[in-house]
Amino acid sequence: MLSKTSKSKIFILDTNVILHDYTCIYQFQDNDIILPITVLEELDKFKRGNDLINYQAREFVRVLDEIVGDELFNGGKSLGKGKGKLRIETGKPFSEQMKESFREDIPDHRILAIADYMTKTYPKRKSILVSKDINLRMKAKSLGISAEDYKTDQVTDENVLDKTLKTIENFDDNLISLLYEQSSVESNQLKLNFEPEANECFILKGNNSSVLARFDSKNNRVLRVEKKPAYGIKPRNAEQTFSLNVLMDPDIQLVALTGKAGTGKTLLALAAAIELNKSFDQILLARPIVALSNRDLGYLPGDASEKINPYMQPLFDNLSVIKHAFNPRSQEYQRIEELQKDEKLVITPLAYIRGRSLSNSFFIIDEAQNLTPHEIKTIITRAGEGTKMVFTGDLQQIDSPYLDMKSNGLAYMTDRMQNQDLFAHINLVKGERSYLAEMASNLL
Template identity: 35%
Template sequence: MQTDEKKMYVLDTNVLLHEPLAFLSFEEHDVIIPMTVLEELDHIKDRKKDVSRDARVAIRSLEGILHNATPEQMIDGVALPSTSVDTRAQNGKLIIVNDHLFAEEISGLPGNENDHRIINSAVHLQNQHPDVKVVLVTKDINMRLKAKGAGLKFVEDYRTDQLIDDISLLSSGYKKFSGDFWQTVGQCKSDQDGRELHHTVTKDLIGEVFINEYLIDETGHFAARVESFTDTDVTLLDLGHERLMSRMAWGVRPKNIYQAMAMNALLDTHMDLVILTGPAGCGKTLLALACALELVIEQGIYDKVIVTRNTPEIAESIGYLPGTEEEKMAPWLAAITDSLEVLHKSDQNPVSSRNYIMEKANIQFKSVNFMRGRSIQNAIVILDESQNLTAAQLKTIITRCGEGTKLICSGNLAQIDSNYLTPVTSGLTYLVERFKNFEGSATVNLNGVVRSRLAAFAEENL
């Protein structure tokens, strides 16, 4: 957003709910907050929903800048705090405008709609300041369409927190080479360290890599993981395609190389964070649960399994369900109990086996809302359906993980239910990109539906 042209950015309410400090991201440009936005924040802050916290943070942050301002200064604008290291940079201003006083600039749109009042204020400023670029910033796609239809020249999504421009650029966690990998590499330095075999190859042959990225080839004979790299060389841990495919956890074997790579990361106790992405039916939840039971019950490395997920309108609807917190969470965590039954379907009584394993592995169902303030020690945390969480919500959960805790995040970016999130702005996407270079994390995109041919056809054609 750094240009010589001075701009005015009119912020919609959903931008401040998505990122409460968003008004600090526009550097030397002026930020306009219509009175209608403050009214909407005021109504939202007392709701019994997670979004109310974001509304309160936004209100407190605005008050922190405007608390000493006079009414005249509020209209003229209060200088925004500098976020630039350049001391010569001129800061923009934060301006509160009373859009209720603006004449109706848009004919044909009802004036009592909040969205229309915000659009009207942007159009009014555009007419009032023809020499300034006035931009309406909103996460609402339909509002962007209506604003353009109303004559507003510049409408944008809030993209400051986007690390990629297109979901196709999101890292899959592995790199697949055409043909035979060793035919491409030729000679390389290899070292045996106990049972582990390491290869050091020239970086030019592989290209850009990140730590713990998996490497496979089309022949189905090569599989490795990036251990370390420099500007010139890459050190690979040889995993072996056949060894990967022969791994087993709680009676489950991988059905394809993608599941095998995921299982390798899940069973590796040095991996504090494992991110599993992929379409419905690719085995994310089943693999996470099988590996968690293997590590907790069979190997005894962790003490318990905590399963949590984002639950739409959980704060309002959970109270009306009977029973304990675990019983209240059961409708949203049916995928976990279904997976447990699948893992024990050959038992004489799968339901009894499921209940026994839930008690033996100390599996606890928790709401995301109640994760804040906790410190989880020596446990495996499975965060299911994480594509519906924002980056801030994911940070809240990750920072709860104490010593000896392993976090497994799974999600399908094609199944986002939130009104304010898209695949590129989802917290899951943010997590994948931010943790690419963290030595204690691994990402695997489970490319391929293994649920059934019906599910595979539906994923591709519906």
């Protein structure tokens, strides 16, 4: 039973919070958690399926079963030392204000009724509805109910969302010459006026020369970055040059490429993977399926393959660009054909590879901004020995209704992994698809 005099807060959870992070009930310190009975009803509908959202629902039900066991649950259950209690709250009648405001009896409104009930029943404690749904939070606030987004896994360093390439002006031309002569120089020799992060890329500009450089924190050296192509794809700007450099470096096992449409994120990652194909057993290129208007794939005509193809087509388009950089009779072209035929280069929906142990693979996850932080963690923890993972995405184009620039998995991973020896992040700014595409991205 909840105490009416406790100073701790009461958090009422919406279904989408659990589908975002099934461990969420352990993230509220010593505060009490209320699970509306409606949430359990909704979770039941999500348990079946192969999408990441179905996995979250199943895992939460398992966690809940472990907590409750064979005991009655109507009095609440402790979540452990230093944690609050978890309680399932059965349905509550709509207040007169709710009846006047909302004519429909839908799950969102039933959750609101429980939040309203908790607010009035425990006036000495602060009751807060936690939801990823902005509209539901607005409805709650209009009724005088406190409401918040789930903030546990949001980005803490906002600079990571808009990382621009650092350029050091008026640098010593002699030191630039030294970097050209030796390819790498101890960082203290260069007398940089800033403390670079692990694998940070920057441009050193003197009066008569310039050089692209990357900081190797493991050896405390600054490396000269050369402009090198990968399987017929030539970098067109400094950002793309840096991208190929970190993609081709075997010591960097986790890479994040962010940037707007047309900057070449996926193309560069795929070109690097094919260039390094002899070093890996398999190249996997995947993306999450986020159906438009929140409609399930079942709404689309055709069998499973026909339903999925439209979502995978952009990945095949990138592969086509690389293939057409060569003559169809060339060894390079034939090599790509062989890789596909032998299933050593596989393009697939992300849900189809969950649960697999990914050893000695080059794994590219496209559109990663549509993944939750927990989904990103689940994917990375599948990495076996010799596996390299590359996450690409545009933080400005999030299709999931419950994610934003601060709460999506790609931003979260980049924020948490920065300054780690095994990780590199490049934010591509300049569009290279076409002048029209670049203009549209900037102006529209």
